[in-house]
Amino acid sequence: MTMDFETYDDDNIFAKILLGELPNTTVYEDEHVLAFNDIAPQAPVHVLVIPKGRYIAHDDFHRDASDEEIVAFWRAVTAICSDLGVAAEGHRLIANQGAASGQLVPHFHVHILAGKNLGPLIAT
Numbered sequence: 001m002t003m004d005f006e007t008y009d010d011d012n013i014f015a016k017i018l019l020g021e022l023p024n025t026t027v028y029e030d031e032h033v034l035a036f037n038d039i040a041p042q043a044p045v046h047v048l049v050i051p052k053g054r055y056i057a058h059d060d061f062h063r064d065a066s067d068e069e070i071v072a073f074w075r076a077v078t079a080i081c082s083d084l085g086v087a088a089e090g091h092r093l094i095a096n097q098g099a100a101s102g103q104l105v106p107h108f109h110v111h112i113l114a115g116k117n118l119g120p121l122i123a124t
């Protein structure tokens with residue numbers, strides 16, 4: 001399957017979660033941001049943080065979102081790490097963009113991974 005990273009897909013899984021059409025385990029929500037547990041966790045803590053706006057990846061999010069949305073997003077990421085108790089122990093943030101990164105869901109998201117030694121940055 002070839003993924004179209006040029007046009008926002010209103011049928012993507014995270015769009016459906018935002019519309020309440022698919023369930024999720026919410027860990028944080030505000031006006032601009034939703035965060036929920038990853039369905040296939042890669043670490044004891046694996047949370048996905050998404051903006052509520054229609055953005056495909058970090059490229060268009062940081063180009064097209066309002067300052068308010070961008071600040072709300074990163075403040076939420078920080079607050080969630082604190083709330084989850086993984087600020088001090090350490091954690092990893094990942095944002096995939098496009099085919100080479102293996103991005104599966106074309107709605108901008110940051111992975112928060114924590115709860116174990118996360119090992120090298122990239123698996124060899």
Ligand code: 5GP
Nearest residue numbers: 013024036037038039040096102103104105
């Ligand atoms: P990406 O590869 O796009 O950066 O990561 C997409 C993430 O979304 C994957 O870690 C995958 O497990 C997660 N995911 C895919 N479908 C669902 C779903 O329906 N619900 C939840 N909570 N996570 C999902």
